[in-house]
Amino acid sequence: MRFETKNVHFQEKIEATETSKAKPIYQTSAFSFKDLDDMEDFFQGNKSYLYTRMGNPNTDDLGKGVAELEGAEVGAASSSGISAILAAVLAVTKSGDHIVATEDLYGGTYQLMARELHEFGIEVSFADFTNEESIESAIQENTVLLYSESITNPLLRVENIETMVSLGKKHGLKTIIDNTFATPFLIRPYELGVDLVVHSATKYIGGHSDLSAGVIVGGSVLMKKVKGKIANLGCNLGPFDGWLGCRGLKTLSLRMERQCSNAKALAEALERNENVKKVFYPTNASDRGNGAIVSIDLAEHVDVHQFFRQLGWIKVVPTLAGVETSVTYPVGTSHRSVPEETRLKLGVTKSLVRISLGIEDRQDIIEEFEKALVFGEVKF
Numbered sequence: 001m002r003f004e005t006k007n008v009h010f011q012e013k014i015e016a017t018e019t020s021k022a023k024p025i026y027q028t029s030a031f032s033f034k035d036l037d038d039m040e041d042f043f044q045g046n047k048s049y050l051y052t053r054m055g056n057p058n059t060d061d062l063g064k065g066v067a068e069l070e071g072a073e074v075g076a077a078s079s080s081g082i083s084a085i086l087a088a089v090l091a092v093t094k095s096g097d098h099i100v101a102t103e104d105l106y107g108g109t110y111q112l113m114a115r116e117l118h119e120f121g122i123e124v125s126f127a128d129f130t131n132e133e134s135i136e137s138a139i140q141e142n143t144v145l146l147y148s149e150s151i152t153n154p155l156l157r158v159e160n161i162e163t164m165v166s167l168g169k170k171h172g173l174k175t176i177i178d179n180t181f182a183t184p185f186l187i188r189p190y191e192l193g194v195d196l197v198v199h200s201a202t203k204y205i206g207g208h209s210d211l212s213a214g215v216i217v218g219g220s221v222l223m224k225k226v227k228g229k230i231a232n233l234g235c236n237l238g239p240f241d242g243w244l245g246c247r248g249l250k251t252l253s254l255r256m257e258r259q260c261s262n263a264k265a266l267a268e269a270l271e272r273n274e275n276v277k278k279v280f281y282p283t284n285a286s287d288r289g290n291g292a293i294v295s296i297d298l299a300e301h302v303d304v305h306q307f308f309r310q311l312g313w314i315k316v317v318p319t320l321a322g323v324e325t326s327v328t329y330p331v332g333t334s335h336r337s338v339p340e341e342t343r344l345k346l347g348v349t350k351s352l353v354r355i356s357l358g359i360e361d362r363q364d365i366i367e368e369f370e371k372a373l374v375f376g377e378v379k380f
């Protein structure tokens with residue numbers, strides 16, 4: 001099956017015996033058994049479900065669906081993108097270990113690694129992942145993991161995953177990629193040799209801004225550990241949210257196709273706009289498109305607050321990836337706690353706006369931004 005076909009048929013393939021066209025929701029905390037032998041079958045590996053924290057058909061479906069699209073053997077869902085990252089990282093590290101991570105990490109991941117994991121004795125150093133020497137010089141004796149993102153936020157740098165994988169092999173380190181911004185529609189890090197791929201399914205996998213979820217995919221040996229972490233740490237996703245995630249996932253191809261082409265059209269239009277100093281939009285993400293996020297640095301004579309106020313039907317939000325076009329102010333949200341010096345080094349200025357393209361008509365989107373840019377102008 002090709003990507004678009006797999007994208008819709010992942011559930012039917014898994015349980016062909018059901019007669020209900022839509023997958024039922026197993027809204028249950030546990031499963032019942034005919035007798036003790038029947039229950040023993042679970043522990044012998046002959047039955048899949050015992051207790052929802054340890055696995056549920058709806059949440060497993062979401063993991064399996066994403067694993068198929070990523071070309072990975074096994075997938076598992078969790079309660080959020082952050083819990084997916086936690087389960088993946090703890091599956092390959094322990095107290096006393098060291099991680100080398102990209103310096104422009106998603107803000108929540110930065111907090112998880114630099115604050116929370118630090119308290120458990122896991123240390124992290126940050127490196128410039130566009131620079132092989134920067135990564136290598138951050139590697140220590142106790143380093144066990146290289147961690148990065150396929151497309152970074154908010155400046156949309158496309159990471160060189162091959163370099164990271166070859167450095168991992170050379171130094172005997174595990175590798176994890178957060179593939180949230182690219183989705184398997186554009187980039188499939190597992191196929192490039194990455195050990196574990198994590199997602200905030202809250203974003204494009206779910207796609208409708210009505211769900212908080214995460215997914216981890218990888219090979220069967222590591223994923224067994226990841227599933228153990230999800231169950232033992234209580235990072236499991238609820239059945240209804242698993243079902244919602246699957247419903248969202250089925251339209252991933254259609255949404256990404258439209259959202260990426262809208263992003264390209266908006267980037268080109270804003271490139272020509274004199275009220276925009278700089279447009280950030282990658283050209284090298286994949287041959288299917290370059291993502292659905294565009295970041296812009298407003299010209300000096302545009303007032304950021306005025307610009308945001310003028311965005312009629314375009315919502316101002318602290319997230320991305322829904323079917324509706326939305327905007328974010330990184331300095332006020334994701335990069336709020338990043339020290340000014342680091343922020344400016346990364347290029348996250350006070351005039352930077354991140355745009356998440358939806359599936360609306362592209363001309364309507366372009367006109368709405370052009371209008372807000374004109375009204376945002378401060379006239380002296």
Ligand SMILES: *Cc1c(COP(=O)(O)O)cnc(C)c1O
Nearest residue numbers: 080081082106108180200202213
């Ligand atoms: C949103 C996001 C996360 C965290 O996901 P949650 O679902 O909010 O826990 C992690 N990584 C990236 C790149 C994200 O955009």
